[in-house]
Amino acid sequence: MAQHYIWQYGYPDRHWAETLSWASQDLLVPVGTCRFLQGALLSRVQELGFEDQQRAYADILVEEAVKTSAIEGQKLDPQAVRSSVATRLGLPDGGLRPSRHRHADGVVSVLLDATANHEQPLTAERLKGWQATLFPGGYSDLHKIEVGNWRIGPMQIVSGPVGRQKVHYEAPPSERLDEEMARFIRWFGESRGQMDGILRAGMAHLWFLTIHPFEDGNGRIARTLSDLALAQDDGQNMRFYSLSQQIMSDRDDYYDILERTQKGSGEITPWLKWFAGCVQRAMHSSKVVLDMSLERSKFWAKANAMDLSARQQKAINKLFDAGPKGFEGGLTNKKYASMTGTSRQTAQRELAELVEKGLFYTEGAGRGVRYGLALWKPKEPPVSG
Numbered sequence: 455m456a457q458h459y460i461w462q463y464g465y466p467d468r469h470w471a472e473t474l475s476w477a478s479q480d481l482l483v484p485v486g487t488c489r490f491l492q493g494a495l496l497s498r499v500q501e502l503g504f505e506d507q508q509r510a511y512a513d514i515l516v517e518e519a520v521k522t523s524a525i526e527g528q529k530l531d532p533q534a535v536r537s538s539v540a541t542r543l544g545l546p547d548g549g550l551r552p553s554r555h556r557h558a559d560g561v562v563s564v565l566l567d568a569t570a571n572h573e574q575p576l577t578a579e580r581l582k583g584w585q586a587t588l589f590p591g592g593y594s595d596l597h598k599i600e601v602g603n604w605r606i607g608p609m610q611i612v613s614g615p616v617g618r619q620k621v622h623y624e625a626p627p628s629e630r631l632d633e634e635m636a637r638f639i640r641w642f643g644e645s646r647g648q649m650d651g652i653l654r655a656g657m658a659h660l661w662f663l664t665i666h667p668f669e670d671g672n673g674r675i676a677r678t679l680s681d682l683a684l685a686q687d688d689g690q691n692m693r694f695y696s697l698s699q700q701i702m703s704d705r706d707d708y709y710d711i712l713e714r715t716q717k718g719s720g721e722i723t724p725w726l727k728w729f730a731g732c733v734q735r736a737m738h739s740s741k742v743v744l745d746m747s748l749e750r751s752k753f754w755a756k757a758n759a760m761d762l763s764a765r766q767q768k769a770i771n772k773l774f775d776a777g778p779k780g781f782e783g784g785l786t787n788k789k790y791a792s793m794t795g796t797s798r799q800t801a802q803r804e805l806a807e808l809v810e811k812g813l814f815y816t817e818g819a820g821r822g823v824r825y826g827l828a829l830w831k832p833k834e835p836p837v838s839g
Contacts, residue, residue: 460720461626461634461664469637471661476723481653484730488652491737492688498744499694510747511692512539517743518681519561522674522698525705532775533768534558542566556590561674563587568678569693572685576642578635584678585671594670604631605669622713625666634665642683651687655680656729657722664716677701684733695740700732708732749829750774753813760811765794766804770813773827784817784824 464473499507519535534555539545539562564584574580586602593599600606609625626634638661645654662676677698685691701708707728715725757770769790773780781789791801805825808814815831818824 459624459664459716460718461716463720470720471637471641473720475721476653476726480723481650481726481730484727484734485650485652488730488733488737491734495694495737495740496688496690498741502744502748506748506751507692508543508545509751510694510744512536512543512545513743513747513750514694514696514740515539515543515562515565517696517699518565518693519558521696521702522565522677523557523561525677525698525702525708526673528557530558530561531555533771535562536771536775538562557588560587560590564674564678565681568682569685570691572682572691576639576679576682578639581635581639581667581675584675585668588671588674599669601669604628604635604667609666609669611666622709623666623716625664631665631667635667638662638665642679646686651683652730652733653726655683655687655733656726658683659729660712660715660722660725663712694744695733695736696743697733697736700736700739704732704735746774746777753827753829757813760813762808763804765796765800766808768794769804769808770827778830780826780830785826786824790825 460474461470463470499510502510516532516535516539519539520530520532523530535558538555538559542562564587567580567584582602582604589599589601592601606628608627610621611623611625612619612621614620641661642658645657649657659676659680662679663672666672668675680697681693684697685693711725711728715722753770753774757767762770769785772793773785787798787801787805790796790805791798794801794804796804805814809816809825813828814825815828816823816825
């Protein structure tokens with residue numbers, strides 16, 4: 455194979471990571487903006503009470519787990535993830551059933567370990583444990599994979615139909631993985647405090663993906679490593695913004711900048727600028743999540759004082775997960791009955807109760823009536839006089 459990827463530079467005289475370079479002066483403004491937003495975000499979080507902080511963290515964790523999986527094409531049920539998060543954080547479950555989704559439990563466990571235990575050293579065993587936790591039973595979809603150990607054999611990132619596949623990236627051969635990962639883990643430990651923490655998080659992300667040490671799960675673990683590095687940087691054991699949610703929004707750009715960087719000459723300033731910008735956008739977006747967390751918390755404080763059925767609680771959680779725009783076509787009697795597994799008559803009665811208690815509002819009439827959370831009821835236009 456002709457020299458084409460950054461991991462092929464420098465060998466055998468020096469390691470490829472030693473050939474990487476970046477223009478520090480071009481990163482001053484992106485990193486400075488991150489620091490400003492980071493300070494504003496932490497100040498806002500400190501204004502919240504402990505319970506509201508926990509709720510906000512739970513909502514961010516749900517978003518992170520769902521989106522880091524979605525980037526890789528795995529769809530997790532937000533309700534299963536929320537149940538798993540609530541169980542692990544000791545939060546009221548708001549009518550959620552205990553999670554029996556092992557993949558949801560696995561992703562949540564890995565993310566919690568990275569943030570809550572960010573002072574624990576990164577080791578090969580910890581990384582292998584993360585990967586095994588992501589794939590309970592040792593399967594990725596229907597395919598049996600190597601779990602809890604480095605991959606065996608070559609690794610290519612490809613797309614397109616069989617026979618016309620495009621190779622986007624080819625990772626270092628498996629016989630180099632012990633050496634490559636030992637070097638990476640040593641760097642991760644030694645670099646803390648020696649370079650800016652945001653740039654270190656971006657560097658760890660790129661370096662790990664360049665090695666691609668596992669048969670599957672490399673992207674999710676790379677993003678978890680970024681969370682670990684960011685937690686070590688700000689000293690917080692709770693994350694109040696979701697990097698994966700932002701990467702999911704920018705997924706095409708994410709894959710494009712990674713491919714260009716890994717096929718480049720080792721000058722990684724564009725990647726680090728993109729990563730810092732992604733952190734900025736994630737922090738901006740967190741305001742929406744924090745506001746929604748507060749709304750959810752206040753709503754449930756009111757709702758929990760009422761005698762709601764488990765079905766009504768489930769419908770409320772579904773609407774919160776859908777966000778202010780709600781379901782496509784709105785929540786109807788038929789959708790409520792299907793969602794909660796009850797009859798149309800019971801659905802009608804329970805929806806009417808939610809409206810009577812002031813938790814839901816309605817729009818439309820007859821068979822066209824739609825329901826939504828009262829706190830998101832559209833404001834009436836002012837009456838012109």
